[in-house]
Amino acid sequence: MLTPHRAATRRTTAVLAAAAITGLTLAGCSASGESSDKVVITLAGPNQWNSQSDSFGQEWEDLIAAFEEAETGIEVKTTVLPLASFADTLTTQLAAGTAPELIFNQPQPAPDQVVALDDYLAEPNPYNADADSWLDEFNPNAYGDAQRDAKGQLYWVPFNLVIAGLFYNQEALDDAGVEAPIASIGDLIDACSALKDAGYTPLAMDNGSLGTGWTSETLLSSLLNKYGAEWNVFDAAGEPGTATSVTNKSLVKAILTGELDATKTPEVREAVSLLKEIFDNCATENWSGVAASGQFVGGQEFLAGDAAMAWGTNFAISNLADVDWEWSSMPFPSVTKTDTPLSDGSEARFGAVAGGTSYMIPATTKGEKLEAAVKFLQFASSPATNGDWVAATDTIPATSDASTASEGVGGLVTGEWAKPRLISIGSNSPKADSGSNLWEGYLLGTRTLDEQLAYIQTGWVGWAEEAVAEAGITEDWATQ
Secondary structure, three states: OOOOOOOOOOOOOOOOOHHHOOOOOOOEEEOOOOOOOOOEEEEEOOOOOOOOOOOOOHHHHHHHHHHHOOOOOEEEEEEEOOOOOOHHHHHHHHHHHOOOOOOOOOOOOOOHHEOOOOOOHHOOOOOOOOOOHHHHHEOOOOOOHHHHOOOOOOEEEEOOOEEEEEEEEHHHHHHHHHOOOOOOHHHHEEEEEEOOOOOOEEEEOOOHHHHHHHHHHHHHHHHEEEEEEHOOOEEEOOOOOOOOOOOOOHHHHHHHHOOOEEEEEHHHHHHHHHHHHHHHHOOOOOOHHOOOOOOOHHHHHHHOOEEEEEEEEHHHHHHHHHOOOEEEEEOOOOOOOOOOOOOOOOOOOOOOOOOOOOOOOEEEHHHHHHHHHHHHHHHHHHHHHHHHHHHHOOOOOOOOOOOOOOHHHHOOOOOHOOOOOOOOOOOOOHHOOOOOOOOHHHHHHHOOOOHHHHHHHHHHHHHHHHHHHHHHOOOHHHHH
């Protein structure tokens, strides 16, 4: 059984290391507080850290202050975007050419909409004298070839890694006689029944795309794992070969050749059926009317102590500082052979992956603003700065030399769950649907299972065709 973690505020009071090194002071502001001769850049993204609508939190404020002390001619402003709509906002801005200088990396841009960073990454980071190149700073198992787009380019930089899993209220589980970690989907359904009898919502849920997305992706990954060797036909650079995980190009081929078809592959049907069983038995009643938050999935209900479990990431830990109950974390249960004969018996995986907090530069950013945006990415990811920021935010380092992951991540960073998925699919869809809740219709009963599978297949094919067009793939299987 995992050891519960007593909530405690985890904050670093020291000024970030890079600021201490420079010893510089802020300058160049007018009496009104506006910039005078400074280069002003804006960073826009969702709030992964707290429920504030105007700030990512003190740790971010410290990071930006440290950068502005190191680069007195640059000012960084932040725009906090709603978690439920940030992808739509940034996608629209990218298409219109109105995006700010630094944006969160998840809207799936077209290659010509963002700045390829390969040339910068090949050169030394000016804020780190210990690495031959900026790319060398990063843990190669977390950021590198696997993050290249279909054209083989890197266009975003991670500040940390992210891993998601189930956080739970130990007192609620004790009241219901449930022991963590929960091993299988069948055990989860049984636990949800016991938690309901004890007066708790078993699994907090809201109408955002994360709860349905993470649950479906975990189920699909577990059941499709058996096809990994068959579909793994391209390396990270898109050449014939294999990769540690099935690459996007390999998935595109599997979809367009019919090897993976949501309407015909039996493991997909089984995964989607299990998804509905979990939601029907465990999720917040009327979850579709609950607005998403930046804390946990169904965060308000979970933090109030009314829900026993909630999906969350390592970024959410600081929100548990003031709860009066013990908590811990665990992987989402595995799909076992007892749950379905279609399982190969492998344990569920999520993976501590790059992309948790990661930013890119729109192609419309030019001149001194481009130079300033690159400098901010270099500063924020440099080991000296990043190590302090990682410690202050309870996250997992993306750089090789940063501090180790904090104990607050608990049961999420050990065992199979922490290893990268062999196959990652579920939320793959055309850019027009990026960030939308793909599963809501079926889970609410407005689509049948067959209709949902057809809908998902249409989305997968659309995603694959977009990838072929953007990467200029001309192999026979892609053009027939």
